[in-house]
Amino acid sequence: xxxxxxxxxxxxxxxxxxxxxxxxxxxxxxxxxxxxxxxxxxxxxxxxxxxxxxxxxxxxxxxxxxxxxxxxxxxxxxxxxxxxxxxxxxxxxxxxxxxxxxxxxxxxxxxxxxxxxxxxxxxxxxxxxxxxxxxxxxxxxxxxxxxxxxxxxxxxxxxxxxxxxxxxxxxxxxxxxxxxxxxxxxxxxxxxxxxxxxxxxxxxxxxxxxxxxxxxxxxxxxxxxxxxxxxxxxxxxxxxxxxxxxxxxxxxxxxxxxxxxxxxxxxxxxxxxxxxxxxxxxxxxxxxxxxxxxxxxxxxxxxxxx
Numbered sequence: 001x002x003x004x005x006x007x008x009x010x011x012x013x014x015x016x017x018x019x020x021x022x023x024x025x026x027x028x029x030x031x032x033x034x035x036x037x038x039x040x041x042x043x044x045x046x047x048x049x050x051x052x053x054x055x056x057x058x059x060x061x062x063x064x065x066x067x068x069x070x071x072x073x074x075x076x077x078x079x080x081x082x083x084x085x086x087x088x089x090x091x092x093x094x095x096x097x098x099x100x101x102x103x104x105x106x107x108x109x110x111x112x113x114x115x116x117x118x119x120x121x122x123x124x125x126x127x128x129x130x131x132x133x134x135x136x137x138x139x140x141x142x143x144x145x146x147x148x149x150x151x152x153x154x155x156x157x158x159x160x161x162x163x164x165x166x167x168x169x170x171x172x173x174x175x176x177x178x179x180x181x182x183x184x185x186x187x188x189x190x191x192x193x194x195x196x197x198x199x200x201x202x203x204x205x206x207x208x209x210x211x212x213x214x215x216x217x218x219x220x221x222x223x224x225x226x227x228x229x230x231x232x233x234x235x236x237x238x239x240x241x242x243x244x245x246x247x248x249x250x251x252x253x254x255x256x257x258x259x260x261x262x263x264x265x266x267x268x269x270x271x272x273x274x275x276x277x278x279x280x281x282x283x284x285x286x287x288x289x290x291x292x293x294x295x296x297x298x299x300x301x302x303x304x305x306x
Contacts, residue, residue, distance in 0.1 A: 056088030072096025142169030211238025
């Protein structure tokens with residue numbers, strides 16, 4: 001079996017190489033992979049991994065052998081799911097509780113773009129509490145999580161402001177439900193009730209100054225790779241505001257992932273959620289797709305096809 005592994009001659013390069021066949025446990029299905037989603041977090045950790053290491057969480061494919069304990073989708077099902085950081089391969093053993101059947105009308109690439117990005121957005125918004133009639137600010141709104149969050153927040157009845165790092169990163173966000181698309185630190189028409197932040201650093205500092213009293217901040221990333229700082233007057237910005245950190249790795253241990261994925265897939269079927277696939281490419285030549293994502297040249301998700 002082949003898989004994309006850390007190349008020996010590049011800090012963040014991948015190459016196809018032979019790996020052992022997966023050995024599914026009782027609660028795991030054997031899945032033949034057709035498409036995989038690429039996330040910036042995976043590219044971030046790639047440089048620190050040893051040669052031959054494997055990565056990959058977002059997968060879409062066909063169940064070759066269902067879980068031995070009888071759980072999960074049957075053989076032949078088209079599924080999307082979360083792999084255990086070894087999904088960029090021809091086959092993977094995936095926990096049955098982290099798989100959902102792909103409805104008719106959704107292709108491999110659209111399905112593979114959903115798990116990490118859309119689940120992160122959904123869980124972050126759930127942590128934020130009530131959304132109807134509230135003002136939600138999404139930082140880093142041009143990426144996969146941000147675009148999913150804009151759509152889900154708008155669908156829940158929130159007024160959404162989308163912050164982006166460059167004007168071109170804001171393309172299409174108004175069509176997805178954003179009431180305002182602006183650069184980091186832009187003034188608002190009204191204070192922010194919910195802040196979803198995946199940027200950290202100075203972006204978080206600026207966003208904190210916009211908070212309404214009792215606002216809720218949900219952090220799910222730190223793409224700025226800098227210290228997280230609140231402004232000196234943080235106690236006066238949004239008195240009573242609370243800050244929460246969301247780690248998807250911890251969330252999926254206590255959440256009904258298969259059910260949540262099924263819900264997101266149904267939203268796609270109903271036209272209420274667009275996976276926002278911005279670029280696809282073959283896994284035999286992944287570097288152009290990886291470079292475009294790493295350089296923030298994509299408005300949405302990157303997918304590799306097998």
